Structures are given as C-alpha cells and as structure tokens.
Amino acid sequence: MWQIVHETRGRLRLRLPAASTAAGALALETLPGVSTVRVNAACGALVVEFDGQPATRERLFARLQAADATHGTTLPAVLSEAPDDAxxxxxxxxxxxxxxxxxxxxxxxxxxxxxxxxxxxxxxxxxxxxxxxxxxxxxxxxxxxxxxxxxxxxxxxxxxxxxxxxxxxxxxxxxxSLRRLLHVRPQRVWIERDGVTVAVDYDTLQGGELVVVGTGESIPVDGSVVAGEALVNQASVTGESLPLPRNAGMTVLAGTHVDSGRLVIRAERVGDATTTARISRYLLDALxxxxxxxxxxxxxxxxxxxxxxxxxxxxxxxxxxxxxxxxxxxxxxxxxxxxxxxxxLKAAMLQAAREGCLIRGGEMLERLAGVDTVVFDKTGTLTHATLEVTDVLPLGAFDEDQLLALTASIAEHSTHPVAEAVVALAQHRGVPHIDHEAVDFIVGHGLHADVDCAPVRIGSRHYLETDEGISLAPLREQVQRFAAEGKSLLYVSRGEEPIGVFALRDRVRREARTVIRQLRRQGVREIVMLTGDHGERARAIATQLRLDRVVHDCQPEDKAALINELRAQGRRVAFVGDGVNDGPALMSADVGIAMPRAADIARATAGIVLLEDRLDGLARLHARSRAxxxxxxxxxxxxxxxxxxxxxxxxxxxxxxxxxxxxxxxxxxxxxxxxxxxxxxxxxxxxxxxxxxxxxxx
Structure with missing residues (x-):
C-alpha cells in the first residue's frame, strides 16, 4: 500500500513497497496531466510532478489503487529498466x-x-x-x-x-517514450462470472469473458461494452486529446484508460492479438x-x-x-x-505514433519526405465507404417526406448500403413508418411489397423499366442531371407509375479537400485518384476535391500497373488505400499508407498505418517527415x-x-x-x- 510522504501543488512524494515502485511509475507515466515520474527503488519512493489540477490528483490516486489491485505490471523484455551507467x-x-x-x-x-x-x-x-x-x-x-x-x-x-x-x-x-507507448500488460484483471466479480491472472483470460474496468484503470482487452458508462482516454492509442464517452454497444481498445465511470466489456481480442500489442510489435520492428x-x-x-x-x-x-x-x-x-x-528518426517516429500514425522504420519516413505524387484509392480513403442520400425527387401526389417514409419502411428490411442510406435519412428526419405486406427480395434488382393493395417496387432502373415494364420517361431529365454529377440512383414505383427517385453518392471525407490542398503546399506535384467506379461518379468526386487526375474502372492489377508506370517516369509515389484489392498497389508504391479500417493484407503490406479514421494525419506526417x-x-x-x-x-x-x-x-x-x-x-x-x-x- 502507498502513502503520501510530502505534497505541494503539482508535486507528490509517495512511499511504496520497494517491489512496487516500478509498477507504480508505469501506472502513472501515461496518465494525462502527469509530466514526470522519478523512482528511488532503494527507499521505495516515487516523486510525481503533474499539472496541479484536483481532477488529475484524483486520477493519480485511482491509478495507484488499480496498480495495487493488479499487483504490478510487466514490460516487454526488449526494454530494459536498468539505470544509466554513470x-x-x-x-x-x-x-x-x-x-x-x-x-x-x-x-x-x-x-x-x-x-x-x-x-x-x-x-x-x-x-x-x-x-x-x-x-x-x-x-x-x-x-x-x-x-x-x-x-x-x-x-x-x-x-x-x-x-x-x-x-x-x-x-x-x-x-x-517508446516504453510509454508500448502495451503494458497487467498481471491480474477483474472479470464477472455468474454475477460475481473475481480477479484472475491476465494470461488465463479468454475471448468472450466479461472484463470489469473502473475509474483510473487501464482497459486490458479489445472488446465491446455490454454494460456501464465511462469516459475513456484513448490518447495513448489514437492520439485523441479528449476522453470520449463509451457505453453499451460501443467498442474499446486495450491500453486506453477509464478516466471516470465503470465498464463491463466483452473481450474480443486478448494478449498479443490486441490493437496495442500489434502496435508494440510494429514499433519495435520499425526501430x-x-x-x-x-x-x-x-x-x-x-x-x-x-x-x-x-x-x-x-x-x-x-x-x-x-x-x-x-x-x-x-x-x-x-x-x-x-x-x-x-x-x-526515432523521435519523429515516436511522436508520429503518439499522434496516431505508425511508421514501419526510418526508411519509410525518409521516403515519405521525398514523395512528389500521392495516389488515393477512392472508397474508404477519400470517401467514407458509406452512401448518403443527396436528393429526394418525388412525382405525382407524393411529397419528399411521404416518398421517404414509404421507401424507408420497405428498405429497412434490407442490409444493402443503398437501403441503409435511405433508412438513415428517414430516421434523421423522423418520418413515420408505413405499414406494408411481406417484403420480397429480388436478388440483384431490388425490393417489392404491397402497400394498401398496390405493389411498391424499389430498385434499379433495369428492374423497374426492363423487368416490370414501368416507364421512367417522366424522370429522364432529372436522371441525366444526377448521372452527370456521378450519383447512384434508386427508383421507386407504385402500381405501374414511377413515384420518385433517390440520388446517392459516396460521402466524401470533410477534411479531404483541405488535406489535398496542404499536401500541394508541401511540395506534392500531382494527386491522383484510382477507383473501380464508372467515369461519371469518379469525375464528380475528382472535380469536388480538385484532383489533378482520375483513373476510373480500375481493377486491382490496374492500380499496381499505374503505380509502376509513375515510378518508371521518375516519380516518387505514395499510395493510400484500405481494401484487399489495394495490396498490390501498396506494395508497388515507394510508400504504402493504409487506413485504420484497412483489410489485414493492406495493413501487412503498408509501410505506414493511420490509426485514426481521418486523412489529417497524412498531411501532418508528410510535413513531419520533411522537417x-x-x-x-x-x-x-x-x-x-x-x-x-x-x-x-x-x-x-x-x-x-x-x-x-x-x-x-x-x-x-x-x-x-x-x-x-x-x-x-x-x-x-x-x-x-x-x-x-x-x-x-x-
């Protein structure tokens, strides 16, 4: 058990059992607001300097209580705690x-x-x-x-x-600094079994078990919250400076800290499979x-x-x-x-890791500094890989809300991204639900259901016009305009008449245009977008983001071929992607950069991995590499x-x-x-x- 020996504003001297001083230091080093922690193991003393705020002081004591409860922590063997030889x-x-x-x-x-x-x-x-x-x-x-x-x-x-x-x-x-970033495993964790909370050895923890984490404690697993509510500080993993609320249904990561509250977490990844354990291996390999x-x-x-x-x-x-x-x-x-x-190089890589960017070695940092061409995959990189409804065009007696309510009531039975986008808009607007008969799924075409004894069909132009013989002539002018803007279209009919159309498009990341402009200011000569989309959609996004070049209808091998062609011209190329089909391009580029939700093969082949689902880190990392x-x-x-x-x-x-x-x-x-x-x-x-x-x- 620890005790306070001396205290002034922003400074504490604590006495701990000699065997616990290293564990106590580790428990406090990563706490937000703590600036330095000094250990005198010989006399069991710990000197902590912090920002002097009462909230930080309370979290500090809570963290020490947690360290007592878990009987210390262990570090990866690669990092020695031996003092400097003087x-x-x-x-x-x-x-x-x-x-x-x-x-x-x-x-x-x-x-x-x-x-x-x-x-x-x-x-x-x-x-x-x-x-x-x-x-x-x-x-x-x-x-x-x-x-x-x-x-x-x-x-x-x-x-x-x-x-x-x-x-x-x-x-x-x-x-x-590296030691503070590495995943430090507790020796014991609290889990809930049959309604009773018990402490178990961390090494015996299995996926699926319910882990209990309270104020001041580190989350030891990747998992989803099943009960409780807390503010979780993710700065050590994602670089986010403010704690975020977490409650039932939300995911949490190992290595993050509960600033206040209590969570019951279903463990999904434990031990070496957790996000922070993978980050640790990545950093150690990189250095x-x-x-x-x-x-x-x-x-x-x-x-x-x-x-x-x-x-x-x-x-x-x-x-x-x-x-x-x-x-x-x-x-x-x-x-x-x-x-x-x-x-x-080491200092730059560690600072980048704190800010949510993992770099696979100093060579990648050096290469990034020399990049003059950045090639983006579209889906999941420049866009969010989710659709949004941009236009609702009703016909006849229907207004927008009536068309939306009818369409969403049927579409909510489908998991297709287009249907989910329509349902999301209906929920946002709060339109009422419309009763309907059983929904039929026409694979590759759309949905069908009877409403007030009239058939309602929702789907592609081919489904309504070719298969069902419904004329879409009243929509032709608007459809041409939407198509020219690169939007996807969802048609709706009632009986034998069209009653409206929804226009959708990929949701472009709001920071994308600013990041592209910043990359240009930092010396990038050309910014290219590759996509498997058709020309109209691809060109619409390229125009919106003011890209230099767009290549559409790309196959995975086409992406890698273009990267190789650019390099053959003497360009130094960075490729940013996230899908399985981006693996060849990531390997072909001078620098491959993967988004955080990238497929495993994309992360494995990338030289840099962004930990936050934003592009801001890319521009900042490019500037850091040059500096x-x-x-x-x-x-x-x-x-x-x-x-x-x-x-x-x-x-x-x-x-x-x-x-x-x-x-x-x-x-x-x-x-x-x-x-x-x-x-x-x-x-x-x-x-x-x-x-x-x-x-x-x-």
Missing part, C-alpha cells in the same frame, strides 16, 4: 578531486589505473572495428599520460565520460530498421574518422608537437552524425562545420586537449538535444493541422 563518470570525477591530495608516485600509478578502462575500451574497438572514435580517444589519453600530463589526461577523460553519459541519457529519453539516410550518415562519419587520423599524422610530421596531436585526436566527426541521425530530414541535413552540416573548425584550431595549437574535447563533446550533445527538441515541441516545426469544422476553405 560509473565511468563518477570514477573520473572522483579521480579529479582526489588527485591533488595524493603524493606524486601514487598519483602517477592511479592516473594510469584511472585511464586503463578508456584505453582498453579503445583497444578492443580498434581490434573489432578498426580506426574509430574510441580508438582516437584512447590514443589521445595515452599520449597525454606518456608526456606526464596526468591532470590534462584526467580532465579530458572526465569530459569524455560526461559526454558518453549525457549521450546515453538523451537516447534513453527516446526509449522511455530496428535503419533508414538509408542513417546508413549513409554512418558511412560518411566512418570516412571522416580517417580525416582526424590523417590530420594528426600531418601535424606530428610537420611540428613534432605531441600536445597538438593529442588535441587533434580528441576531435572527430562521427559522434554527432552517428547518434544524431537515428535519434532524430525531420531537413533537421538531419542541418545537424550534419553543423557537425561537420563545427568540428572542422575545432580540428583546424587544434592542429594550429590554438586549443589545448581539454578545450578541444570540451568543444567537440559540447557540439555533439547540443545537436542531440536539438534532435530531441524537434520531437518534444513539434508545433514549432510543423504547420497547423487542417481545420475540422466540416467546411471547405478556399
């Missing part, structure tokens, strides 16, 4: 403090002992990897010690160890894949080690001054480049330029070994912090998100 830094600092107090013979002996670790590390690196940074550092320290400059050698070693420690801490910050820019940067950095070696040899041959040689050996180009490039690559290039130029100046100054004797080491390592740390800052404060580097007001803006 032993080298501590020993180097201690030697600097003790050295003046020791007699000369002992001082010399202990100096060599203090340097032995760094020198042996350099020798091992030289044997394993050839001439490298560690070997250069070891050479510089050996020269200083041989010349009797033990004070300079000790201070230089301290600066090297300080730099190594700060670099490791900086990289660990990115790993900590192991080096981007081309990272590979190139490492190669350039390795080649520049030889520059340092050559400069040192030249200085020695021309001056015979070992102090200058030592200064030169302490300057290299590799550290900032080799560490800064993967750190920038990240620009940051990497900028850091590379700064690293090379700054270290070149330091190297020249050292070669001409303008810098002591200590000063050269301080300037070189300071440059490296500054560039690493710059890379992290780009992810920590993305709004300074990226454009605003497109507006969400539902309107197109010129």
């Amino acid at each position: 032993s080298g830094l501590i020993s180097a600092g201690a030697w600097l403090l003790l050295r003046p107090l020791l007699p000369w013979p002992l001082r010399t002996l202990l100096s060599w002992f203090s340097l032995s670790g760094t020198i042996s590390r350099g020798l091992r690196a030289l044997a394993e990897r050839g001439v490298c940074v560690e070997a250069l550092d070891a050479t510089a320290l050996t020269i200083a010690a041989l010349r009797g400059e033990h004070g300079s050698a000790g201070l230089t070693r301290f600066l090297i160890e300080l730099s190594n420690y700060l670099e490791a801490r900086t990289v660990r910050r990115a790993d900590d 192991d894949r080096p981007a081309e820019v990272q590979t190139v940067a490492n190669a350039l950095a390795d080649r520049r080690v030889s520059i340092t070696l050559g400069a040192a040899a030249l200085v020695f041959l021309t001056t015979r001054n070992l102090r200058r040689v030592e200064s030169v050996f302490l300057v290299d180009f590799a550290c900032a480049v080799k560490l800064g490039t993967p750190l920038a 990240t690559l620009a940051l990497i290039e900028s850091n590379f130029r700064i690293a090379v330029g700054a270290n070149a100046l330091i190297l020249i100054a050292a070669a001409f004797g303008r810098l002591s070994p200590v000063a050269a080491s301080a300037l070189h390592n300071g440059t490296t740390i500054a560039l690493l912090l710059r890379a992290l800052a780009a992810a920590a404060y993305p709004s300074r580097h990226l454009p605003r998100s497109p507006t969400h007001d539902g309107h197109d803006h010129p």
Whole structure:
C-alpha cells in the first residue's frame, strides 16, 4: 500500500513497497496531466510532478489503487529498466578531486589505473572495428599520460565520460517514450462470472469473458461494452486529446484508460492479438530498421574518422608537437552524425505514433519526405465507404417526406448500403413508418411489397423499366442531371407509375479537400485518384476535391500497373488505400499508407498505418517527415562545420586537449538535444493541422 510522504501543488512524494515502485511509475507515466515520474527503488519512493489540477490528483490516486489491485505490471523484455551507467563518470570525477591530495608516485600509478578502462575500451574497438572514435580517444589519453600530463589526461577523460553519459541519457529519453507507448500488460484483471466479480491472472483470460474496468484503470482487452458508462482516454492509442464517452454497444481498445465511470466489456481480442500489442510489435520492428539516410550518415562519419587520423599524422610530421596531436585526436566527426541521425528518426517516429500514425522504420519516413505524387484509392480513403442520400425527387401526389417514409419502411428490411442510406435519412428526419405486406427480395434488382393493395417496387432502373415494364420517361431529365454529377440512383414505383427517385453518392471525407490542398503546399506535384467506379461518379468526386487526375474502372492489377508506370517516369509515389484489392498497389508504391479500417493484407503490406479514421494525419506526417530530414541535413552540416573548425584550431595549437574535447563533446550533445527538441515541441516545426469544422476553405 502507498502513502503520501510530502505534497505541494503539482508535486507528490509517495512511499511504496520497494517491489512496487516500478509498477507504480508505469501506472502513472501515461496518465494525462502527469509530466514526470522519478523512482528511488532503494527507499521505495516515487516523486510525481503533474499539472496541479484536483481532477488529475484524483486520477493519480485511482491509478495507484488499480496498480495495487493488479499487483504490478510487466514490460516487454526488449526494454530494459536498468539505470544509466554513470560509473565511468563518477570514477573520473572522483579521480579529479582526489588527485591533488595524493603524493606524486601514487598519483602517477592511479592516473594510469584511472585511464586503463578508456584505453582498453579503445583497444578492443580498434581490434573489432578498426580506426574509430574510441580508438582516437584512447590514443589521445595515452599520449597525454606518456608526456606526464596526468591532470590534462584526467580532465579530458572526465569530459569524455560526461559526454558518453549525457549521450546515453538523451537516447534513453527516446526509449522511455517508446516504453510509454508500448502495451503494458497487467498481471491480474477483474472479470464477472455468474454475477460475481473475481480477479484472475491476465494470461488465463479468454475471448468472450466479461472484463470489469473502473475509474483510473487501464482497459486490458479489445472488446465491446455490454454494460456501464465511462469516459475513456484513448490518447495513448489514437492520439485523441479528449476522453470520449463509451457505453453499451460501443467498442474499446486495450491500453486506453477509464478516466471516470465503470465498464463491463466483452473481450474480443486478448494478449498479443490486441490493437496495442500489434502496435508494440510494429514499433519495435520499425526501430530496428535503419533508414538509408542513417546508413549513409554512418558511412560518411566512418570516412571522416580517417580525416582526424590523417590530420594528426600531418601535424606530428610537420611540428613534432605531441600536445597538438593529442588535441587533434580528441576531435572527430562521427559522434554527432552517428547518434544524431537515428535519434532524430526515432523521435519523429515516436511522436508520429503518439499522434496516431505508425511508421514501419526510418526508411519509410525518409521516403515519405521525398514523395512528389500521392495516389488515393477512392472508397474508404477519400470517401467514407458509406452512401448518403443527396436528393429526394418525388412525382405525382407524393411529397419528399411521404416518398421517404414509404421507401424507408420497405428498405429497412434490407442490409444493402443503398437501403441503409435511405433508412438513415428517414430516421434523421423522423418520418413515420408505413405499414406494408411481406417484403420480397429480388436478388440483384431490388425490393417489392404491397402497400394498401398496390405493389411498391424499389430498385434499379433495369428492374423497374426492363423487368416490370414501368416507364421512367417522366424522370429522364432529372436522371441525366444526377448521372452527370456521378450519383447512384434508386427508383421507386407504385402500381405501374414511377413515384420518385433517390440520388446517392459516396460521402466524401470533410477534411479531404483541405488535406489535398496542404499536401500541394508541401511540395506534392500531382494527386491522383484510382477507383473501380464508372467515369461519371469518379469525375464528380475528382472535380469536388480538385484532383489533378482520375483513373476510373480500375481493377486491382490496374492500380499496381499505374503505380509502376509513375515510378518508371521518375516519380516518387505514395499510395493510400484500405481494401484487399489495394495490396498490390501498396506494395508497388515507394510508400504504402493504409487506413485504420484497412483489410489485414493492406495493413501487412503498408509501410505506414493511420490509426485514426481521418486523412489529417497524412498531411501532418508528410510535413513531419520533411522537417525531420531537413533537421538531419542541418545537424550534419553543423557537425561537420563545427568540428572542422575545432580540428583546424587544434592542429594550429590554438586549443589545448581539454578545450578541444570540451568543444567537440559540447557540439555533439547540443545537436542531440536539438534532435530531441524537434520531437518534444513539434508545433514549432510543423504547420497547423487542417481545420475540422466540416467546411471547405478556399
């Protein structure tokens, strides 16, 4: 059980059992409003800094109660919780403090002992990897010690160890961010059996069981709510900043948190099958894949080690001054480049994941930055894959509501998307239900039912005009107009006369036009839409969204062929899709991007997966990729330029070994912090998100 040791506004010091401190930290790290959590496992203390709001404080205590109830949590083995190794830094600092107090013979002996670790590390690196940074550092320290400059050698070693420690801490910050995103499994969960709530081991949980989750607890399964009501914070999974209401019939995801309320959830996916578990595997796999820019940067950095070696040899041959040689050996180009490039990519991928975009490796981020052509599949991507009624055209004695009421009363017996769209409109308008006889389903054509002893037929033009011999001449002019606008048509007749027609079309995503405009501003040259629809419908949507090109009546292999044709022209192509038939195109593109509801094959073949069912994330991710690559290039130029100046100054004797080491390592740390800052404060580097007001803006 935990207890409060000390409290001020926005800061708490808690005492927990030593075995529970790590679990307590994990329970609080992802809580909205909590900024930092620090652990002192030795004394069982936990220091929490938060926004000071009473609601956050209450959620914090509720989360700790939940952690107690589940007896801690476990992390994936890939992420170590071992503290940063500061032993080298501590020993180097201690030697600097003790050295003046020791007699000369002992001082010399202990100096060599203090340097032995760094020198042996350099020798091992030289044997394993050839001439490298560690070997250069070891050479510089050996020269200083041989010349009797033990004070300079000790201070230089301290600066090297300080730099190594700060670099490791900086990289660990990115790993900590990943740890917060990964799915952390509870050891025990509460389930409902025969009306009784009992705790069971998480590993024994089966699909179909009823899981009970209360305020402050994490949802451990993907499933549907069968009872209760709660506000659920999904920020860790979808990037949504505000908690959303969830009640019976709605779905919830593992890894999200109940801010307030209580839910009974029927488990549909558990363990490694949950959404967040799949996200974890995706991220871990992605972080192991080096981007081309990272590979190139490492190669350039390795080649520049030889520059340092050559400069040192030249200085020695021309001056015979070992102090200058030592200064030169302490300057290299590799550290900032080799560490800064993967750190920038990792930080960008993790920030993108927080915002609802999963990237399969730094290579995909790099490719996306260079994209000049974006190809969209239509259905489910630019549109919602659901139909909406745009026009209701009654004839004769019927008005709109009468026609809608009659049609919807019969159509509600069908699950066809056209019928569902008509029923949805009727429910929205609140029109009355019309009694009718039994409904006959004419496969591939439509519906038939008798109303007041008169036959009512609903369906395609072919059904009414060809099969039933009903003349649609009174609708011809309006039908031609609707067809020119790319709309689908549903005809209705009563007796032998047409009584109206419904015009429907795919519901275009309200953010689509804004996102397309933003992509153009970010350098995309051409935006193309591919669809299996007929020409009129496809062109109508293309005109509405102001696309550069539309290709209609496409088969799956046609989509892949077009992607390959564009790439053969030298284009760098991103393809956005969601269906099984989009798999070949996703694989053919430079960057394949899948929507969140995409078929399994689409998600498996895509390099990027959007977790929110919106296109906003695509434009923002494209901007982030460009900003990240620009940051990497900028850091590379700064690293090379700054270290070149330091190297020249050292070669001409303008810098002591200590000063050269301080300037070189300071440059490296500054560039690493710059890379992290780009992810920590993305709004300074990226454009605003497109507006969400539902309107197109010129």
